[in-house]
Amino acid sequence: MTPDPLTSWHKLDTLASKQRPVLMRDLFAAEPDRFQRFHEREGDLLLDYSKNRVTGETIDLLIELAKEAGLEESRDRMFAGDKINATERRAVLHTALRAAPDQEVMVEGENVIPRIMAVRERMRLFSDCVRSGHWTGATGKPMRDVVNIGIGGSDLGPAMVVEALTPFHHDRLKFHFVSNVDGSAIHETLAGLDPATTLFIVASKTFTTQETIANATTARGWLVEALGAPAVAKHFVALSTNGAKVREFGIDPAHMFEFWDWVGGRFSLWSAIGLSIAVAIGFDRFEQLLAGARRMDEHFRTRSLDRNLPVILALIGIWNANFLGAGAVAILPYDQHLRKLPAYLQQLDMESNGKSVRLDGSATTCATGPVLFGDAGTNGQHAFYQMIHQGTQMIPCDFLLAAQGLGPLDNHHLMLLANALAQPEALMRGKTLDESQAELLADGLSPDEAERLAPHRVFPGNRPTNTLLYKCLDPHTLGMILALYEHKIFVQGLIWGIDSFDQWGVELGKILAKAILPELTAPGPTTDHDGSTNALIAEIKQLRN
Numbered sequence: 015m016t017p018d019p020l021t022s023w024h025k026l027d028t029l030a031s032k033q034r035p036v037l038m039r040d041l042f043a044a045e046p047d048r049f050q051r052f053h054e055r056e057g058d059l060l061l062d063y064s065k066n067r068v069t070g071e072t073i074d075l076l077i078e079l080a081k082e083a084g085l086e087e088s089r090d091r092m093f094a095g096d097k098i099n100a101t102e103r104r105a106v107l108h109t110a111l112r113a114a115p116d117q118e119v120m121v122e123g124e125n126v127i128p129r130i131m132a133v134r135e136r137m138r139l140f141s142d143c144v145r146s147g148h149w150t151g152a153t154g155k156p157m158r159d160v161v162n163i164g165i166g167g168s169d170l171g172p173a174m175v176v177e178a179l180t181p182f183h184h185d186r187l188k189f190h191f192v193s194n195v196d197g198s199a200i201h202e203t204l205a206g207l208d209p210a211t212t213l214f215i216v217a218s219k220t221f222t223t224q225e226t227i228a229n230a231t232t233a234r235g236w237l238v239e240a241l242g243a244p245a246v247a248k249h250f251v252a253l254s255t256n257g258a259k260v261r262e263f264g265i266d267p268a269h270m271f272e273f274w275d276w277v278g279g280r281f282s283l284w285s286a287i288g289l290s291i292a293v294a295i296g297f298d299r300f301e302q303l304l305a306g307a308r309r310m311d312e313h314f315r316t317r318s319l320d321r322n323l324p325v326i327l328a329l330i331g332i333w334n335a336n337f338l339g340a341g342a343v344a345i346l347p348y349d350q351h352l353r354k355l356p357a358y359l360q361q362l363d364m365e366s367n368g369k370s371v372r373l374d375g376s377a378t379t380c381a382t383g384p385v386l387f388g389d390a391g392t393n394g395q396h397a398f399y400q401m402i403h404q405g406t407q408m409i410p411c412d413f414l415l416a417a418q419g420l421g422p423l424d425n426h427h428l429m430l431l432a433n434a435l436a437q438p439e440a441l442m443r444g445k446t447l448d449e450s451q452a453e454l455l456a457d458g459l460s461p462d463e464a465e466r467l468a469p470h471r472v473f474p475g476n477r478p479t480n481t482l483l484y485k486c487l488d489p490h491t492l493g494m495i496l497a498l499y500e501h502k503i504f505v506q507g508l509i510w511g512i513d514s515f516d517q518w519g520v521e522l523g524k525i526l527a528k529a530i531l532p533e534l535t536a537p538g539p540t541t542d543h544d545g546s547t548n549a550l551i552a553e554i555k556q557l558r559n
Contacts, residue, residue, distance in 0.1 A: 022079040030337035056313045058485040065442045066478040076329035083509045095121045099515035108281035112304035141292040152245035157213040161190045162290040164217035165225045167279030169193035172290045174354040181420040182295040195225035209240035214250045221259035253286045299489045306493025314501045324501030334410045345388035347414040348434035356388030366514040382510045410478040418486040444475015
């Protein structure tokens with residue numbers, strides 16, 4: 015499917031030409047009830063999308079587009095376990111990982127929920143054991159540091175959630191995440207740790223991922239040097255499906271936690287990949303995280319499209335990207351603990367929808383996944399917000415903010431909230447030349463000086479934003495937010511006609527890297543690559559010698 019032939023797509027294109035000149039400040043002046051008309055909520059999670067260049071007609075046509083694209087049918091197929099990952103012929107069932115025990119999800123004739131519950135119970139027993147101090151190392155001491163070794167989805171998701179839920183951590187345990195094969199990452203992490211009280215969680219489905227196994231092997235050598243080879247079984251656990259490789263590494267297969275090929279890496283934090291999360295916050299709170307995601311799953315599955323948070327967020331994104339020309343999206347959480355959320359969503363979104371080939375193998379004819387970036391507020395205000403406010407590109411923004419902070423300094427949180435509310439208002443309203451000049455005159459500048467400076471203080475405004483507001487960032491709320499973005503990505507990929515659940519774009523570089531690695535130390539010149547790469551290999555060898 016591609017959106018080009020859809021009647022609603024062409025209607026939206028026509029509507030966009032009329033709405034591009036419309037100013038949002040004028041829409042708010044004409045529609046005092048605009049917030050009431052353009053917001054939705056699920057529990058404590060509220061989405062305000064009124065600060066977008068949309069009208070009721072825009073939303074109606076976007077909903078028509080979703081229906082024409084077959085969203086409802088495709089959504090049901092995903093939840094039912096159909097193989098909607100077409101290029102890999104796999105089901106897409108991260109939603110099953112947070113299912114309730116009495117649910118049924120069939121994959122190739124098997125209800126997978128009992129297997130999920132079995133792994134979940136093993137995660138509970140293990141995390142309880144580590145947190146209570148009953149899991150001891152080779153010297154009989156309880157663990158104090160937990161090092162998660164993975165890459166991509168085996169790192170970004172757990173690392174983001176563990177940091178996001180810092181207020182709920184066990185006070186004895188500290189958590190570290192190593193993903194980069196750059197030796198500095200593992201070396202500097204290990205430098206401050208005691209082998210006798212360090213637990214390693216190695217996350218690799220095949221247990222052959224080059225970067226992960228390199229880091230795990232270095233960690234193993236560090237431990238063995240201090241405590242001997244038998245200590246590996248007491249200090250390492252594996253998140254994998256390759257029992258033979260796990261055993262060969264020295265990890266007891268009884269300490270291997272399974273996950274499945276119908277879970278993509280970037281959607282896997284809900285599985286055994288989330289073991290570090292369960293150890294950090296306790297399994298009861300890990301289940302609250304799952305319950306929040308499950309609540310959003312049910313909302314997405316059952317709520318009408320016009321009141322459906324993931325659908326609305328996705329369609330607003332389609333409108334801004336495909337009809338108003340936005341090529342990027344900024345994710346702006348006003349919470350220091352969510353500072354890794356933009357990086358997590360980068361992978362989730364850009365690896366899913368950064369595609370230029372449709373499901374039928376033909377080239378896409380419309381823009382697909384936008385560039386995604388961001389930072390925690392208020393840090394970003396002193397970095398890239400300048401471009402968002404006054405740059406030549408329109409960059410839609412998602413603001414995330416909690417009404418209540420979990421820290422002890424409420425006056426700081428009020429200041430944070432004031433900034434979080436001021437930025438979307440400023441991006442919507444802007445400041446005209448006349449307003450800028452009048453402001454300068456009021457500050458006592460001469461008319462000539464005010465006229466000279468005023469153009470530099472003009473803000474175009476009309477920059478679209480969404481605001482996600484919630485009571486506080488607890489595990490349940492975080493689960494809802496993450497599932498919201500997962501489903502948003504699915505909706506957008508469906509409308510663009512691409513497979514959001516494969517990631518072939520990461521493969522070519524990995525294949526070439528394996529070929530280049532031995533060439534960096536082989537004698538003589540390399541001639542198997544292009545002239546530039548051959549020359550760079552030669553230069554590196556010379557510099558290293």
